[in-house]
Amino acid sequence: MVKNVSSWRLNKAELAEVAARVEKGEDQAVVKREIQTLKAQANEDRKKAANAVAEKCKRQAVAAKALAKCKAATARAKAGGAQPESGSAPSEADLNDATNKAYYCQVQEDCEVILQEFGGEAFRQELPLPISTGNGPSGVQEPFDRVKALQALQAHSCYRSSVSVWWLNAMNSPTPGVPMSRRRVEDLMQFCYGLGQPRFHSDRMIEVAVTSSELDCEIPSNLQVISPEEVLHATLAGCALAVKLKDTLPDAEWQERKAKWKAVLLSVPVTFSEIPVQDVWKAAFNRRQAVLQEHESLSRTAMQAAMEVAHFKTLVEAQNPSAGKLSAQALSAEFVRLGLSQVTGGTKQDEEEADGGSLAPTFISHALNVHKTVMSQPRCVELLMDLECKFGTRSCFHKMSKLCVLANKPTSAASRIWVLESLHDLLCWADLKPSEVTRNTMTGDRSHCGLVALFECKQRVLDYIHSDLLPKAGVLDSDRRLLKEASADHSAHSGDGDITWQARLQKSGILCFELIQDLVFDKKFDHGVRQAARSGGAPEQVWEQDPVKEAWEKVKVELAKEAEERKACSMQADDEEIVEEEDALTVVRKAPTSFALHSPGYWNAIGNQAVRTYVSLVPEPKTMQGVESAVAQSSLKDIFGSQGVSSVLLWLDLDSVGESQGPGQQPLLRKKYTMDTNTLKLVQGALMGRGSQKRGQAGAEEATRVVDGDVVMIHNGFSHPGGQREAKSVFRLSTAKKEAEVDSELREVLVIFEDESIRNRKQRVRGSYNSSTCVTVATSTIFTQCLPEKAYEHHPGHCFSNVLCNVKALRATEAWHLSRKEKEEVLGKDRAVTITEDAAAKKAESGGSEGLESVFSAAALPVPFYQDLIRGHAAKAVLDLAAGAGNFAKAALLERVPYYAFTLTECHSKRLEVVLTQFLVDEMRKEGSTHFRPEAVQDQERQEADSAQVPKKRTKGSKKDEGSEVVPKKKAKAKAKTKKDDDGEEKNEEQGAEEEEAGGSPLPW
Structure with a gap:
């Protein structure tokens, strides 16, 4: 396999x-x-x-x-x-058989192609063609005659006649174990027969080593060929090629060519030489020497x-x-x-x-x-x-x-x-x-370094880097381990095109890898390495070269910066929280056998195994080439949709690409993450990774055509209203005119939310508001030809409609909430947004501790919406270019389809994996779920009964009702007072609390 x-x-x-x-x-x-x-x-x-x-x-x-x-x-x-x-x-x-097994398999395949076209075993049993004086088929030499053959061998140890090609043993070599080359056979076949033109062996007879006893029969068989094996194999390959190309010829022309090939195969001029068995190898060697200068492929x-x-x-x-x-x-x-x-x-x-x-x-x-x-x-x-x-x-x-x-x-x-x-x-x-x-x-010589000495010096330099230089410089152990695996040898360095591992490196690690690549595997510093090799080849001498020194100084500067950052973080971080966060991910990734049967840890491990079976989370690469490589090497690389039957969904929600405004947003935030051209690199990089044709100049290639079987969807969302124009530009070359047509079939689907669900996301409704968003859908051909029509399960309508209505927007309490510090770790520095200086000063004046914030505030699409996308579009797999809060991942888990997604940071991947694990454990205890496990429910009831028998001391901040939802707690106020909100309207604090209790959002937005 x-x-x-x-x-x-x-x-x-x-x-x-x-x-x-x-x-x-x-x-x-x-x-x-x-x-x-x-x-x-x-x-x-x-x-x-x-x-x-x-x-x-x-x-x-x-x-x-x-x-x-x-x-x-x-x-x-x-x-x-x-x-x-x-x-x-x-x-x-x-x-000997293993040496040339693949070679002789191809020879056997040629024979089978010929026999299938010319009549099978009946053709194999046909006798050699005689020279005919009529209009019928004729050979080029008199066929084999037993009496004449024995007389000629007795008199001269040699006999010539024509035979059927099937009398010769094409699967045996006089020098077994010498590796044969199919490339040389194809070269000779191309030289002699072109594109299947029949040609007799008039210029070179095939020589066979025999004894008198072997010819004492009417039809000899399994004759040992001592001519170069490529001559006979090239003839078989030429005939097989002609059969394969017969559909390109008119029928009359093919029948004429077929008759000529039949004559060639049934009239092969052969020289029978009487040679002792022990001398066959010498005869075979001499025959090859004789034709050595005729064709270099021999x-x-x-x-x-x-x-x-x-x-x-x-x-x-x-x-x-x-x-x-x-x-x-x-x-x-x-x-x-x-x-x-x-x-x-x-x-x-x-x-x-x-x-x-x-x-x-x-x-x-x-x-x-x-x-x-x-x-x-x-x-x-x-x-x-x-x-x-x-x-x-x-x-x-x-x-x-x-x-x-x-x-x-x-x-x-x-x-x-x-x-x-x-x-x-x-x-x-x-x-x-x-x-x-x-x-x-x-x-090399005294004044020039040879290639062997150069490469050996590079090998010593590589060993010196890994064993001495990187540890002393303070490169992290995790980075050194990745670097050593990626540069252990040339095979590891070439890899299989997957460069997603580089996302786990620190910036200094990336600089180290670039230095190793330029110094050891490329030719950038070859001049200095040659000088060091001529002087003895010590690795330390290479580091005395100025270009190498400069590159290494950049690495050292970056290492110093990272050391300062780690020191500052260690002084500010809460050690207990760090340990708990690391332990949470480590514990759920343990094998279920590490825990007692049916214990909470056991079910968490079971859930995490299921999550990692269906879900793959990878930090978003920094370049379009990185996205292409990651997608091409992803778990979905071998999954393709079928035209009119199924699809692979490529999804991008612009509400999940960075910090935005919405329920539970950062207080006093008046701006959002602005989508730039780098965000759209996700779509074109994914198209390239899925096999879309690259267009444009080298170094600036673009992919604007959707692959057959794929469906690309870009959701503009609440954070990017009117983003249809940017979405459409993805499917048009950047060098094309604005009025030019796009290269894929596009359609727009209007997503209409339930009015009450939108109003519940607002603390107060003032003026008009938007209850719809738009999804830009791109396919390789007309949408109705790409997929079968299917009805949605959780919403009215069918997939062919351009409207998807009655979508219940996520409630404020259903969003993913973290502290501000944790939120910035998830979003990363590039995707987080800072408030203005005036807003920061106003926030500092208010005092108090910071509460929780929603991570992706504008995101409003619920899990049932994504389930309908999967079912309605017959999706075999999902490629999510912005994982966000993981709602699409949850839908994929419920529908049990493979899901591959890009996250914003490594921290985002880890935290989201824990969230999905807990979601799946809850599904195991929910009757009717596709992951329902009755024993998980029984264990939960048993644990709740055990905990109810132990009286717990009520603590400050504990919930009054067991079934109430966990919501971020608001900062306590000494007394009710009025103040102006962000729009200048006065509002009573107690009034806001009453609105909260009435069912509004508990988060200030």
Whole structure:
């Protein structure tokens, strides 16, 4: 099962393929998912092959040591290589199969495509085509004849005829265990057959190794091919491609091409050579040498050559045990004596390279060294395979001389992996060209630092930063832990595109990460690092470079500021409240087994588990790119709506993006948080994260088109009346004219509140007031085609209507209340609003302690409203861009749909999680709820009965009625007196108290 499919990014060629297929009518999400799945599967196949190659290298090394000690080990090597000491270890055949399993699966797939088109098993049983003089199908050579074959083999050890392609064994290799490359087969197929044009093997016959007994039959089968495997596999791939492209051709043209392909497959010119079984590997090697210069896709890469030479060495030493372990010089001479051919290159360098066709002692020595040091490390093999996949024959490590530098120059195995990962990253991100990686640039000289020395110095610098520099500088333990995880190696640094973890870093931590990135993983400070590497490579020398000093000084300044802030906070904070707040979140996150069965802690833990199952709360990223990455890696990344069936809701309530005016607001507040363009980054960033096409110039991309299956809703709210214009601008490019049409289908839904619920939110009703808000809805196409029509459950009407009425606005007492200090921690400095100096002075004159304030004062939408949004729009999941007080999260919990939301701060996430946990525990005790648990009700009744038996001393401020709601207590007054309110009207304090008791809001607004 392939994991993390959606984390794979598409390159330019793949994005172009997606765009081309979308233009033809295919679904963009489906096409993208298909390509990502193929990339993920290829990565898994490379890892399996790399592990098999590394295991085989280690086993051959063990066999070589045993060969030098005793003849018994030689006998085992001759029988098929060193046997595993443990019965559970994989056999040699298993390792060979694992090495090329994915490769031969693709060959098998080509065969199945051909057979399905040409008649299945009946086509497999057809005889070779003879040369016909009529108008019927004809071959290009006389077909196989048993009598003539036996006579020719007896006289000349060779026989030529045409055979059916199905007589050949395409699934077997004369040199098993050597990793094959599908990319090279596709290159040869493209060269020979183009887009499926049939072509006979007139220029190159396929050679088969046989014995006389194998041909003493009318229909030979499973013939061992000793020609390069890519020749036969390219033919099968070309025919399979033609079948796949048949729909692009007129029927008559395809029938003509199909008949030609049938003749090609049933008239394959073959040379039968009588070769002993023990010499098949030599014959196969010589055939590859013969075609080496015809097409470079047939040549061995340095990695393949290293495996091949080591395999041949094992075979030669097994055939001549008395010679013992052969040196490179002796092995070269033995290869020549056995008849292995080598290509004469035009330069001296050809004698050292894998693609030069050389069997010189230097080349053999390099190959064996690479086999021993590089090929025995799975990570190295995986990276080399990935480079070959990305660059083909342009890969810099196709040359044995460069791979030998990688084997010899690094100081340790871990350092070798680090160096190769560094080169891999720079090459993949185009910071380094393959042509710039040469033997000289890797090794360096007296006046220039080589790439290997540079990367090893960077590795030491990274260790020095984590082990010495950051702890001494006073970086927080939590930040150091995150930084170490994110920069442990190149894989951790590249990650899967999820950068939401950076939101947990202090500003100094972010500066540290940027410094590590520039210094170790990028090229910004390479000049200074090269100088330090030439002087010995001590990490302290790097810190003596002026550019690095300046960057580190910025970190130290920020660390000093944070230390002062923590000191000031510790002096002002109430230690007991801090402990209680931390304990509240820690306790509910414990496992239920940590508490006694059915205890209050047990039910809180059960509720928190359910909350974290459905709800994901993440602090809002600071940039649009951060929003895009967070959404793309969220828990909703694999959830998509179906056109006309279901949807994924993207919701933004502008009443929840910052501090606002409303019931329970900050006293004397005369302004609100003003929405700016950064707020709207949430919508476009979310659209990009959901897969919307980016438009605009590089660095200033925008996404204005809603993805199929998604429904975007922006609620203007009471705090932003008339915000429809800003909401519509989200779906139009910023560079477009104002009169230009938007890029998505828009509609407006009027939300009408019950009059009494609006009046109850006001302490006194003076003049006119607003009882409606507007929701801007955006879809990819006409709304009625996106979803089925459904009736609302808690409100009259249907989802196709542009009015949603009789909504009961939240009462003042139902809002989320916190102290002013806690409210600022939840909102953050950027989203909180301070009162004017005059208002602050007036507030100070009034004296007294501060009461509770509503956190999101203008928010008025209740939980049933959100439940109707989910049900009415057949929502499979909800992406809330401003979690607010959590009412949408509560609705998602009740409807049991996945919910992913952005919060304003980390404190907001933690407090909201506790609130949702308590909400779910209450739902467990509410009969009729989707989370109802009868045992939870019984436990609550038992606890209440136990508490009733213990008389409690009545304290000041305790409630008179058990069922009364908890409301913020107003400051006591010595006597009733009149004073002017904020609008200049006089009001009696006792009169206000009477209004409170009459059912009005207890909060001053």
